[in-house]
Amino acid sequence: MKLQNDTFLKALMREPTDYTPVWMMRQAGRYLPEYRESRKTAGSFLQLCKNPSFATEVTLQPLDRYPLLDASILFSDILTVPDAMGLGLYFEEGEGPKFERTLREEADIQKLAVPDMASLQYVFDAVSQIRKTLNGRVPLIGFSGSPWTLATYMVEGKGGTDFLTIKKMAYARPDLLHRILDITAQTVIQYLNAQIAAGAQAVMIFDSWGGALSHNAYIEFSLNYMQKIVNGLTREHDGRIVPRIVFTKGGALWLEAQAEIGADVLGLDWAVDIGSARKRVGDKVALQGNLDPAILLSTPAAIEKEVVNILASYGHGNGHVFNLGHGITQWTPQENAAAMLAAVREHSRQYHSK
Amino acid sequence: MKLQNDTFLKALMREPTDYTPVWMMRQAGRYLPEYRESRKTAGSFLQLCKNPSFATEVTLQPLDRYPLLDASILFSDILTVPDAMGLGLYFEEGEGPKFERTLREEADIQKLAVPDMASLQYVFDAVSQIRKTLNGRVPLIGFSGSPWTLATYMVEGKGGTDFLTIKKMAYARPDLLHRILDITAQTVIQYLNAQIAAGAQAVMIFDSWGGALSHNAYIEFSLNYMQKIVNGLTREHDGRIVPRIVFTKGGALWLEAQAEIGADVLGLDWAVDIGSARKRVGDKVALQGNLDPAILLSTPAAIEKEVVNILASYGHGNGHVFNLGHGITQWTPQENAAAMLAAVREHSRQYHSK
Numbered sequence: 001m002k003l004q005n006d007t008f009l010k011a012l013m014r015e016p017t018d019y020t021p022v023w024m025m026r027q028a029g030r031y032l033p034e035y036r037e038s039r040k041t042a043g044s045f046l047q048l049c050k051n052p053s054f055a056t057e058v059t060l061q062p063l064d065r066y067p068l069l070d071a072s073i074l075f076s077d078i079l080t081v082p083d084a085m086g087l088g089l090y091f092e093e094g095e096g097p098k099f100e101r102t103l104r105e106e107a108d109i110q111k112l113a114v115p116d117m118a119s120l121q122y123v124f125d126a127v128s129q130i131r132k133t134l135n136g137r138v139p140l141i142g143f144s145g146s147p148w149t150l151a152t153y154m155v156e157g158k159g160g161t162d163f164l165t166i167k168k169m170a171y172a173r174p175d176l177l178h179r180i181l182d183i184t185a186q187t188v189i190q191y192l193n194a195q196i197a198a199g200a201q202a203v204m205i206f207d208s209w210g211g212a213l214s215h216n217a218y219i220e221f222s223l224n225y226m227q228k229i230v231n232g233l234t235r236e237h238d239g240r241i242v243p244r245i246v247f248t249k250g251g252a253l254w255l256e257a258q259a260e261i262g263a264d265v266l267g268l269d270w271a272v273d274i275g276s277a278r279k280r281v282g283d284k285v286a287l288q289g290n291l292d293p294a295i296l297l298s299t300p301a302a303i304e305k306e307v308v309n310i311l312a313s314y315g316h317g318n319g320h321v322f323n324l325g326h327g328i329t330q331w332t333p334q335e336n337a338a339a340m341l342a343a344v345r346e347h348s349r350q351y352h353s354k
Numbered sequence: 355m356k357l358q359n360d361t362f363l364k365a366l367m368r369e370p371t372d373y374t375p376v377w378m379m380r381q382a383g384r385y386l387p388e389y390r391e392s393r394k395t396a397g398s399f400l401q402l403c404k405n406p407s408f409a410t411e412v413t414l415q416p417l418d419r420y421p422l423l424d425a426s427i428l429f430s431d432i433l434t435v436p437d438a439m440g441l442g443l444y445f446e447e448g449e450g451p452k453f454e455r456t457l458r459e460e461a462d463i464q465k466l467a468v469p470d471m472a473s474l475q476y477v478f479d480a481v482s483q484i485r486k487t488l489n490g491r492v493p494l495i496g497f498s499g500s501p502w503t504l505a506t507y508m509v510e511g512k513g514g515t516d517f518l519t520i521k522k523m524a525y526a527r528p529d530l531l532h533r534i535l536d537i538t539a540q541t542v543i544q545y546l547n548a549q550i551a552a553g554a555q556a557v558m559i560f561d562s563w564g565g566a567l568s569h570n571a572y573i574e575f576s577l578n579y580m581q582k583i584v585n586g587l588t589r590e591h592d593g594r595i596v597p598r599i600v601f602t603k604g605g606a607l608w609l610e611a612q613a614e615i616g617a618d619v620l621g622l623d624w625a626v627d628i629g630s631a632r633k634r635v636g637d638k639v640a641l642q643g644n645l646d647p648a649i650l651l652s653t654p655a656a657i658e659k660e661v662v663n664i665l666a667s668y669g670h671g672n673g674h675v676f677n678l679g680h681g682i683t684q685w686t687p688q689e690n691a692a693a694m695l696a697a698v699r700e701h702s703r704q705y706h707s708k
Contacts, residue, residue: 164648164683171652171660214646214679215627216663253606253626272607273569292568294518298525306525309570325568329518 026327078145142200211250432499496554565604
């Protein structure tokens with residue numbers, strides 16, 4: 001199964017392409033009626049993730065609808081990892097993910113260990129099955145949460161809070177937090193390497209909550225552990241380099257530091273002007289981003305204008321993968337996603353000349 | 355009533371001081387038992403704001419407890435302004451502020467007007483009464499929300515969301531949003547000038563949600579309107595310049611642009627290293643910040659270490675007002691706030707030499 005479209009993989013490695021490749025974070029998701037249908041059949045979000053056939057089905061859905069997508073991403077969730085570490089992931093309808101247990105007591109933290117990867121076999125099976133079904137249409141991205149981000153869920157028990165419990169730990173008992181982060185980083189290395197072995201052709205680390213930290217705390221508690229992971233990843237598989245994308249949401253203040261950890265690509269949220277970001281990182285890394293997903297709620301004309309702005313701001317040359325700055329929202333009209341993809345393809349060719 | 359401690363006002367104008375002055379955002383607040391007592395007596399948060407005697411009482415509470423504070427800030431809320439504009443502010447126990455009406459329909463937006471400042475007289479009365487009661491101990495800061503931040507509440511009906519409704523308006527109907535922002539900016543100019551006339555010795559614009567925008571959208575929808583306000587403010591009162599502080603939470607990517615709007619001081623949240631921020635803005639503005647308030651939940655020793663780091667990062671010379679990067683949390687032990695204030699006073703003298 002020869003890869004028919006390698007534009008995405010080339011752009012990640014800053015090699016020449018004919019146009020700027022594009023995919024959308026959370027492209028298999030609730031804005032698609034076919035996804036909502038699959039989810040109803042599967043019974044829940046977690047059952048979609050844990051059943052390789054369902055995961056394959058929904059991973060492929062956006063590709064069938066939008067032929068202009070240049071990459072697919074494993075349908076899964078970053079919280080499969082703390083779930084495998086024994087914290088008991090569950091979802092309450094209409095609310096974010098939660099955990100039955102939290103990691104706050106020293107005794108619990110001492111007991112934390114790298115889980116047997118067999119407990120995550122359903123993820124690797126999904127990767128294999130998706131690769132088989134894709135049959136070389138576009139590359140498949142594997143992913144994991146960053147240790148800091150996973151730790152926020154493990155310590156707080158949920159996401160998107162003020163992070164007061166984990167920050168209190170970071171300053172009052174940094175030794176305990178470092179233990180959690182270290183074990184989580186070891187776990188993520190094994191987890192991503194198993195995804196690569198199963199067929200993931202690029203990997204992305206999502207640091208969804210790194211932006212909540214101060215500069216120094218970000219380096220100490222988030223970036224250092226992403227660096228450990230990058231250093232521990234399989235570099236080549238099946239005769240091809242496996243590019244690493246690192247994305248800290250809200251982290252554009254720290255791009256210079258991110259560019260030094262050995263990642264091939266940095267993800268950008270919408271806050272930063274991508275042209276300024278490119279100047280700051282030079283030729284060290286490619287960049288992925290960064291349209292505000294809220295713009296997809298407006299009109300095709302407004303979307304096209306913003307796509308044009310981002311492409312022009314990045315400018316001529318290689319090393320840009322177009323994406324949203326965060327996951328596509330469930331309220332996105334499908335024709336607006338299509339308008340974005342068409343605008344990227346139409347307006348990006350002028351910036352690429354072989 | 356001669357001002358007995360003008361260290362804060364001098365630092366705002368980058369004049370020499372003996373030490374780095376300090377105050378804490380939301381220093382009159384729920385972490386203080388005397389505040390909780392006053393609130394119980396008043397009946398609610400809004401009744402504290404709307405009664406000048408209660409507002410005076412709680413404004414003074416942190417000064418009585420912490421003699422090392424170099425400034426006081428009017429006890430009020432940024433949402434008094436949209437409330438005066440007719441949106442019907444209310445609070446539900448345990449939740450954030452909400453509005454009875456939202457501004458989404460073109461007809462409603464066309465009807466929006468600058469309110470009569472008489473509807474905000476209780477705020478100006480509070481300023482006068484606080485000044486009288488302070489009797490020159492420390493300067494008094496007046497404040498307002500930024501037009502963008504106030505508009506998020508007016509359009510969304512509440513704060514801290516994904517801002518999808520207002521962003522959709524920003525991209526699909528920018529004319530409507532600009533109308534809201536323009537009228538709000540005119541209102542804020544009158545509001546802050548009336549606070550200055552009543553005795554506010556410095557003013558601060560809180561742009562709590564500017565950080566949710568993209569670079570271009572921040573300039574267009576938030577920063578431009580803060581510039582209009584700064585241009586419309588009374589520059590001198592009672593023989594003294596009234597310094598202007600502009601603070602966009604999550605906005606440290608855009609400090610260079612913020613430094614150009616005529617503000618004397620930029621507020622910093624904790625994400626940015628204050629030394630890097632100082633290099634980026636040069637001698638255009640003073641800086642205020644930027645300890646992560648979560649650190650106040652840890653230990654006095656950890657707090658002292660972080661205070662030392664921030665002071666050292668800013669380095670020698672004038673133009674630094676120490677503060678938290680956001681409001682102090684209700685779970686802060688009072689002795690930890692005291693430890694921060696003592697550390698600032700103790701360790702900052704070495705960076706000031708007249």
